[in-house]
Amino acid sequence: MELKPETLAEIEEAIPKYPEKQSAVMPLLHAIQKDQGLLTNETAEWVAGKLGMEAIQVLAVITFYPFFRQHRIGKRHIRVCRTLSCAMAGGAKVCDKMLSEFDTDLNEISPDGEVTVEFAECLASCGSAPVMLVDDELHENLDEEKTKAICDQIKSEAVQA
Amino acid sequence: MAIHPREQRIILKYADEPGYTPDIDCYMRHGGYEMLKKTVGMDKQTICDEVKNSQLRGRGGAGFPAGVKWSFVDRKSGKPVYMVCNCDESEPGTFKDRQIVHKDPHQLIEGIMISCFATDCAKAFIYIREEMPKGAKILEQAIKEAKEKNFVGDDILGSGYSCDIVVHRGAAAYICGEETGLIESLEGKRANPRIKPPYFPAALGLYMCPTIVNNVETLCNVKHILEMGAEEYAKIGRPNNTGTRIWCVSGGVKRPGYYEVAGITLGELVYDICGGPKEGRTVKAIIPGGSSMKILKNGERFRGKDRDGNEYDWGIEDIPLDYDGIAAAGSMSGSGGMMVLDDSVEIPVALANLMAFYSHESCGQCTPCREGSLWLKKITTRMVHGEARPEDVDLLRSVADQIEGRTICAFGFAVAWPVQSYLDKFEEEFRDLAQRHSHLGGDRTAAKELACNH
Numbered sequence: 001m002e003l004k005p006e007t008l009a010e011i012e013e014a015i016p017k018y019p020e021k022q023s024a025v026m027p028l029l030h031a032i033q034k035d036q037g038l039l040t041n042e043t044a045e046w047v048a049g050k051l052g053m054e055a056i057q058v059l060a061v062i063t064f065y066p067f068f069r070q071h072r073i074g075k076r077h078i079r080v081c082r083t084l085s086c087a088m089a090g091g092a093k094v095c096d097k098m099l100s101e102f103d104t105d106l107n108e109i110s111p112d113g114e115v116t117v118e119f120a121e122c123l124a125s126c127g128s129a130p131v132m133l134v135d136d137e138l139h140e141n142l143d144e145e146k147t148k149a150i151c152d153q154i155k156s157e158a159v160q161a
Numbered sequence: 162m163a164i165h166p167r168e169q170r171i172i173l174k175y176a177d178e179p180g181y182t183p184d185i186d187c188y189m190r191h192g193g194y195e196m197l198k199k200t201v202g203m204d205k206q207t208i209c210d211e212v213k214n215s216q217l218r219g220r221g222g223a224g225f226p227a228g229v230k231w232s233f234v235d236r237k238s239g240k241p242v243y244m245v246c247n248c249d250e251s252e253p254g255t256f257k258d259r260q261i262v263h264k265d266p267h268q269l270i271e272g273i274m275i276s277c278f279a280t281d282c283a284k285a286f287i288y289i290r291e292e293m294p295k296g297a298k299i300l301e302q303a304i305k306e307a308k309e310k311n312f313v314g315d316d317i318l319g320s321g322y323s324c325d326i327v328v329h330r331g332a333a334a335y336i337c338g339e340e341t342g343l344i345e346s347l348e349g350k351r352a353n354p355r356i357k358p359p360y361f362p363a364a365l366g367l368y369m370c371p372t373i374v375n376n377v378e379t380l381c382n383v384k385h386i387l388e389m390g391a392e393e394y395a396k397i398g399r400p401n402n403t404g405t406r407i408w409c410v411s412g413g414v415k416r417p418g419y420y421e422v423a424g425i426t427l428g429e430l431v432y433d434i435c436g437g438p439k440e441g442r443t444v445k446a447i448i449p450g451g452s453s454m455k456i457l458k459n460g461e462r463f464r465g466k467d468r469d470g471n472e473y474d475w476g477i478e479d480i481p482l483d484y485d486g487i488a489a490a491g492s493m494s495g496s497g498g499m500m501v502l503d504d505s506v507e508i509p510v511a512l513a514n515l516m517a518f519y520s521h522e523s524c525g526q527c528t529p530c531r532e533g534s535l536w537l538k539k540i541t542t543r544m545v546h547g548e549a550r551p552e553d554v555d556l557l558r559s560v561a562d563q564i565e566g567r568t569i570c571a572f573g574f575a576v577a578w579p580v581q582s583y584l585d586k587f588e589e590e591f592r593d594l595a596q597r598h599s600h601l602g603g604d605r606t607a608a609k610e611l612a613c614n615h
Contacts, residue, residue: 018327019241019284019368020348020349020368022349023329023348026329026330026331026346026349029332030291030330053349057350060350060351061349061351064351064352064524065291065331065333065334065352066332066334066521067331067333082514082517082615083253083452083514083515083518084253084254084412084452084500084511084514084515085254085411085500087514087610087612087613088500088502088506088511088611089412091613092610106615119615120333121253121333121335121518121522122251122252122253122254122335122452123292124250124251124255124259124292125256125259126253126254126255126256126411126412126498127256127419128417129411129417133292136295
C-alpha cells in the first residue's frame with residue numbers, strides 16, 4: 001500500500017492525539033480511504049500493525065460504519081438524503097434526476113466514471129429539505145432544476161479535468 | 162436564516178447576524194471568552210452548583226439535568242475524567258447543532274472549556290458525524306485559534322489547568338449518538354452500546370474512566386448560565402424546563418427552519434412562527450422531538466393532571482412547548498426535531514420510511530432490535546407496495562412490543578415507539594391499507610417515493 005506523504009503525515013499527527021492508540025483507528029481509516037479510494041484487507045493489516053491491534057479488529061470497524069467502504073466508487077460521491085423530511089420534500093425525485101442525468105443505477109459507478117449516487121440517512125438539514133451531499137458540499141432546497149444545474153456543473157468540471 | 166420576532170435567541174444570538182463569522186476575532190469582538198477568563202478564577206464547585214441550580218436539562222434527547230449528570234462523576238477513582246461533546250446530530254428532524262458548529266464554533270469551545278474546568282476534565286473530545294465534514298474543519302480551525310490565545314491547551318490563561326480538545330469524526334452510523342455507543346466508537350471499535358449498569362459513563366466511560374457526555378447545545382448553555390447567574394437563567398421558560406430551546410421544524414409548514422424560543426406552545430411554533438400548513442393543506446400529525454418520538458395526532462385531546470394536581474385538557478396547539486409539556490401529551494421533546502405531517506402524508510408510508518432508517522441503523526447487537534427492525538421494514542414496505550397481508554397490522558404491533566424494553570440501549574424504544582404510536586393513533590389507516598391489499602391497484606408512485614426505501 002503506497003500512501004501519499006501528506007496522508008502519512010496526517011496519520012502520524014492523529015495517533016498521539018488519543019490517550020490510547022486504538023482510538024486513532026477511525027481517523028486513520030478516513031485518511032487512507034481518502035488517499036486510496038477504498039479500504040482493503042491490506043489496509044486493515046497495515047492499520048493493525050500501526051496501532052498494535054489485530055487486523056480483524058480493524059476489519060470489524062471497517063464493516064460496521066457505512067461510510068467506510070471496501071469497493072470503489074465514482075470520482076464524485078453523491079449522497080441524497082432519503083429520510084422522512086427529505087422524502088416528504090421530494091428527495092426521491094432528486095435521486096432519480098441524478099441517476100438519469102448520469103445514466104446510472106443506485107450505488108453503481110456511472111458509465112463515465114464520474115459519480116456514484118447513493119441514498120444516505122438523515123443529513124441533519126431537514127429545514128432545507130431535500131438535501132444531498134456532493135463529496136463534502138451540502139446542497140439544499142433541491143428541485144429538478146437545481147439538481148440538473150449541479151449535474152451540469154459536475155460534468156463541466158469533469159471535462160476540464 | 163431570518164430571525165422571527167417571537168424568538169428569544171441566546172445560543173443563536175449572533176449566528177445569523179449579517180457579517181458574523183466563525184473566526185475567533187469576531188467571537189471576541191462580541192464578548193467571546195470573557196466568561197472563560199472569569200471562570201478560571203472561580204471555585205469549581207460553585208460553577209457546578211450554578212449549573213445544577215439553573216435546572217439546565219440535556220438538549221440531546223433524554224433531557225436529563227446536566228448539573229446532576231456532572232455530580233455523578235466518580236472523583237474517587239483516581240482516574241482521569243473525560244468530557245465528550247456529542248455532536249453526532251443524527252436524529253431525523255434535528256439540525257440545531259449544525260447551526261452552532263458552522264456559524265458560532267467558538268461558543269461551543271468556550272462552553273466545553275468552562276465545563277471541563279468545572280468538572281476537572283483531563284481531555285475533551287468532540288464527536289462529530291461524518292456527514293458534517295465542513296463542520297469538523299471549522300471546529301479544527303477554531304480549536305487552533307483558541308490554542309493560540311491560550312483558551313485551550315496547557316496552563317489555560319495561567320490558571321495551571323490544562324485541557325486539550327480533540328475533534329473525532331464519525332463514519333455515518335446513527336447509533337454513535339447513543340452515549341455508550343459513542344464511547345465504544347471513540348475507543349476505536351464498533352459502536353455497540355454498553356449495558357447500564359454497570360457501564361454508566363460517569364463511572365465507567367471512555368477507557369473505563371469517568372466520562373461526561375453532553376450535547377452541543379447543552380454545553381453552550383453553560384456559558385450563558387454563568388453569565389446570567391443560575392437564578393436569572395431559571396426565569397427563562399418554566400420551572401424544570403428552564404432556558405431556551407432550539408426547535409427544528411421540517412415537513413409540512415410554510416416556514417421550516419430552526420427557532421430558539423422559550424415559554425410558548427406547540428401551536429405558536431407551528432402556526433404563528435412557522436406559518437402553519439402549506440397552502441391548501443392541514444396539519445395531520447406532529448412528531449415532536451425527532452423521528453423516535455411518539456406521534457401527536459391533530460384533533461385529539463390531551464388530558465391529564467399536572468404535578469400540582471391541576472387538570473389539563475389540550476388540543477395539539479395548546480401543548481406547552483417544553484420537556485414536561487410534551488411529556489404530558491404522551492410523547493417527548495427529544496432533540497427538538499419536529500416533523501409536521503400534513504394531510505397529504507399516508508401514515509403507514511411515513512412509518513415505512515422510518516423503519517427503513519431504523520433497520521439500517523440498528524447496530525445488530527441485540528436480537529430483538531436487529532431482527533425486529535428488519536421485520537418492521539419488510540411489513541411496512543409491503544404495505545407501501547400494495548402487498549399487505551390481513552394479519553400485518555397485528556404483526557407490526559406484536560414485533561414492536563417485543564423490541565421495546567428488551568435491548569441494551571434506548572434504540573429499541575426508538576424503533577418501537579413510532580410503530581406503537583402510529584398504530585394507536587392511526588390504526589384505521591393501517592387496517593384500511595391491509596384490507597385493500599388485493600385490490601389496491603392505482604398509482605403507488607407517490608407512496609413509493611415517500612417510503613423511499615430502495
